[in-house]
Amino acid sequence: xxxxxxxxAEIRVSTARMRRILSYEPADLxxxxxxxxxxxxxxxxxxxxxxxIPLEGPFCEDxxxxxIVAANISESRRRLYGSARDLVIGMTFATLEGKLAQTGGMVxxxxxxxxxxxxxxxxFGTLAAIASVNFKLVPRPADSRTLLFSFVDAKSAFEARDxxxxxxxxxxxxxxxxxxxxxxxxxxxxxxxxxFAGNSAVxxxxxxxxxxxxxxxxxxxxxxxxxxxxxxQAAPRHLEKFRDGLVVKISTKLSQCGDALESVEGAGYAHxxxxxxxxxxxxxxxxxxxxxxSLKKGWKGVIEFGPEVPQPGLDLWPAPxxxxxxxxxxxxxxxxxxxxxxxxxxSRI
Numbered sequence: 001x002x003x004x005x006x007x008x009a010e011i012r013v014s015t016a017r018m019r020r021i022l023s024y025e026p027a028d029l030x031x032x033x034x035x036x037x038x039x040x041x042x043x044x045x046x047x048x049x050x051x052x053i054p055l056e057g058p059f060c061e062d063x064x065x066x067x068i069v070a071a072n073i074s075e076s077r078r079r080l081y082g083s084a085r086d087l088v089i090g091m092t093f094a095t096l097e098g099k100l101a102q103t104g105g106m107v108x109x110x111x112x113x114x115x116x117x118x119x120x121x122x123x124f125g126t127l128a129a130i131a132s133v134n135f136k137l138v139p140r141p142a143d144s145r146t147l148l149f150s151f152v153d154a155k156s157a158f159e160a161r162d163x164x165x166x167x168x169x170x171x172x173x174x175x176x177x178x179x180x181x182x183x184x185x186x187x188x189x190x191x192x193x194x195x196f197a198g199n200s201a202v203x204x205x206x207x208x209x210x211x212x213x214x215x216x217x218x219x220x221x222x223x224x225x226x227x228x229x230x231x232x233q234a235a236p237r238h239l240e241k242f243r244d245g246l247v248v249k250i251s252t253k254l255s256q257c258g259d260a261l262e263s264v265e266g267a268g269y270a271h272x273x274x275x276x277x278x279x280x281x282x283x284x285x286x287x288x289x290x291x292x293x294s295l296k297k298g299w300k301g302v303i304e305f306g307p308e309v310p311q312p313g314l315d316l317w318p319a320p321x322x323x324x325x326x327x328x329x330x331x332x333x334x335x336x337x338x339x340x341x342x343x344x345x346x347s348r349i
Contacts, residue, residue, distance in 0.1 A: 004316060005308045006125075007342040013094075013129055015066055022132060023106065026051060029137040030089070030106050035066025035130045050140040054081040058235040058247075058305065066130045072122030076173035076228065077195070079273040081138055084121050090134035091117045096335055106134055119330060125341040126349050127334040141197035144172070145207060146224045147216035150189040154178070157190040158258035160213045161272045164194055165254075169206050172197045174273040175231065176258075181267035181280075184237075185230050190261075192272070193227070231269065235278065235305055238267065242282040244311070250277050250294045250301035260299060264290070278304070284311045295319050302346055310347065317346035324348070 015036035023032040026049040033042055039053075039060050046052055057073035069091075074083040081087070090104025093116075103116040120127055151157040157176050164174060173195040182191045194210070196203045210216060219227055239245045252260045252275045260277045261270045265286075268279040281287035287303060294301050295318060303316040310316060320327070331338075331349050343349075 004306075004310050004343060004347050006344040009339070009342070015064065015129070015131070018131065021045065025106075026137075028106075029139070030134065031137060032090075032106060032132055032134045033065055034132050035064060035069075037065050039063050039065055039068055046137065047140065051137045052140050053087060053135050054078075054138055055084060055087065056232060058232060060232070065133055069121055069133055070123060070125050070130060075232065076175050076193075076271055077197075078271060079174060080170070080172040080197075085118055087135050087138075088117055088121060088133055089136050091120065091130055092132045093117075093120060093128040093130050095128055096337075096339065100131060101128075104134060124344045126331060126345050127340065129340075141172075143200040143203055144195060144197040144220070144224060145203050146193055146195045146219040146227060147207065147210055148187060148219065148227075149192040149194075149214050149216045150182075150187065151192065151214075152189055154190050154258045154262035157192050158272065160192050161258075163213055164192075164210075165273050167209075169194075169196070169209065171195060171206075171273075173228075174271075175269055176261060176272040177231070177269040178261055178264055178267065180264075181234060181269055184234065184267065185227065193231075195224075195228070234267070234269070235280070238280045239305060244282065244284060244307060246281045246284060246287040246306040247304050248279045248281065248287050248291050248294075248301060249304040250279075250291070250299045251275055252277065252299045256297070256299070259297075260294065263293070284314050288314065291318065315347075317348050320346075320348060 018034035018036035020034045042065060054077045055068055055073060055075060057075040060068060069084050069088060072084050090106060092100055092102050094100055120130060149160060161174060161176060164171060171194045175193045177185060177191045179189055182188055196206045207218060235247045250260060254275050257270050257272055257275045257277060261268055264279040266280055268277060270277045279290060291301050
């Protein structure tokens with residue numbers, strides 16, 4: 001996965017050979033797997049029973065289960081299914097003392113008090129080494145359909161977004177792509193992509209009712225899968241094309257998400273029902289300027305993906321917030337000597 005490498009270490013710990021499915025109970029909708037299992041292999045196994053873990057975000061095709069959890073990767077369907085913190089119900093992790101500790105379990109509601117696993121999600125391996133992860137599973141929908149609506153400006157696209165999420169519909173994903181990225185996906189304008197999943201009759205009704213928003217293009221089957229895969233792979237494609245390319249991710253209020261996407265000069269898109277915007281840059285100075293402007297508007301942001309060795313002076317996480325002091329204290333509790341993945345968390349921890 002792209003991003004800054006940790007500082008050089010004398011000892012490296014790898015989970016590459018930890019690839020087993022430890023426990024899988026399809027009837028209970030739970031699975032426990034070792035952290036080194038490739039996410040695509042797990043997804044194929046779950047698909048045999050029409051089940052899934054909806055965390056197919058950027059780079060998931062090349063990621064392990066532990067990597068996705070440690071980086072807290074989420075995807076377009078986060079609106080309906082949540083993120084890793086909603087889907088992980090337990091894990092086993094190794095401490096610096098060489099002890100294996102467990103948190104959570106194999107049932108959905110099993111934690112009283114502090115859930116240590118929530119701390120490890122998104123910690124980039126700076127607190128402990130994830131050994132295994134327990135997930136609650138989601139049934140694969142019987143049917144799905146994606147509607148694409150094209151608009152001449154961001155304001156119109158986000159007005160349609162408002163009508164969609166405030167209405168009776170319950171879309172699994174609501175993404176808006178700006179014109180620069182839309183061309184790469186074979187569409188034009190500011191494109192609102194709304195995915196509906198579940199019962200075929202309900203989907204048909206939703207598609208009919210969506211005519212009140214505008215005339216949309218319906219995608220199903222392979223066409224639908226290709227569209228969402230192409231959007232998911234936009235970040236990896238960008239980084240392959242530009243040696244010094246970067247992807248900036250910011251979080252906004254829903255009411256400000258349109259302004260954030262409209263301010264992106266190059267390619268970009270929004271998880272428009274979650275307030276998350278990703279913008280792609282070929283140069284570090286341009287990425288830094290846009291991130292700085294975003295922070296001045298009150299949005300939170302990081303340089304999410306980029307070269308393994310960032311350019312000198314590039315601040316990947318310029319405004320970590322007031323809770324950063326708590327994060328440093330937690331790091332001190334888990335790793336007082338600062339041995340684990342030094343600098344891996346956006347060069348801050």
